[in-house]
Amino acid sequence: MGEVYRSYSAYLNQVYAKRVYRIGVDGQFSCPNRGKDGSGGCAFCDGTGTVAAYQKPQDRSNEKPKVRMEERKSTIAMQIERGKKFLKRRYRAELFSLYFQSYTNTFDTVEHLKELYDSALSYGPFTELIVSTRPDCITDEIVALLASYKDKVQKVWIELGLQTANDDTLKFVGRNHDVSSYIKAANSLHLAGIGVCTHVILGLPYESRADIARTAQIVNDAHCEAVKIHNMHVCYDTRLQDWYEKGEVSTASRRRHVEQTIYFLRRLNPSLVIERLVCETPDYRLMAPRAFGDKHRFLQQLKGTMEVHGWVQGDLV
Secondary structure, X not given: OOOOOOEHHHHHHHHHOOOEEEEEEOOOOOOOOEOOOOOEOOOOOOOOOOOOHHHOHHHOOOOOOOOOHHHHHHHHHHHHHHHHHHHHHHHOOOEEEEEEOOOOOOOOOHHHHHHHHHHXXXXXXXXXXXXXXXXXXXXXXXXXXXXXXXXOOOEEEEEXXXXXXXXXXXXXXXXXXXXXXXXXXXXXXXXXXXXXXXXXXXXXXOOOHHHHHHHHHHHXXXXXXXXXXXXXXXXXXXXXXXXXXXXXXXXXXXXXXXXXXXXXXXXXXXXXXXXEOOOOOOOOOEEEXXXXXXXXXXXXXXXXXXXXXXXXXXXXX
């Protein structure tokens, strides 16, 4: 049996004939969903953002002081150099994508965004430009700016955080956007020829399999090209931690996340690229689930289950 889902590595090999490695950078962005003092935000967010392990994220504060533009550009340049050295040494990497990874990477003026993107891309060449953001931080002007980079890289991507297609859940976890804003953002990006990778979380509080099916349907309807799947996990210093400690919410075991992921995959368009299937939150941030096991075992269990039953991505679409 061939691949049971369309993996990211298979996509890269098909399009570029070799593996392309992401250099994740922190552009010192903040988030419109958090106060200036770091308060608020999504119930599952610990305020540290996300960045590659080789960028030493544990050294960073979760507060975002105002940083001058020249300092931001210099820091990004340093991260790119560090990333290239690590990836060449570890994987003998030849092709790189520039990945604005941490926080909301379109949450700034268009002038500042252009200055940061231009500066970072000057340290290329890069195969792809990937920008992670929220649906409510996509404007016509930002779409036009992103589209202007299509002649500098082979593909421009936006990673768009949907999480779930249930508006009630989005409100409960404090996302402060709705499903319609995701659909509007995805449509605008596609009209400009920009790829969309959607982030979803399986196992959010009080969600059922019907919610998972609905989320898959919305991702399909938005003609999304890729998806990142996260199992719900609990980070320290979050509202989710409070709920977890009170017994109000639970996290999925590896078995349950395998089942939920298969349920989701079978309802996804088979052309969608699956960029991620499980969270890899570092131990110093992760409260639960602690007994989930490593990613390799999860993938073995998921692929094995799908192969035994003859299931593949999209067979229920």
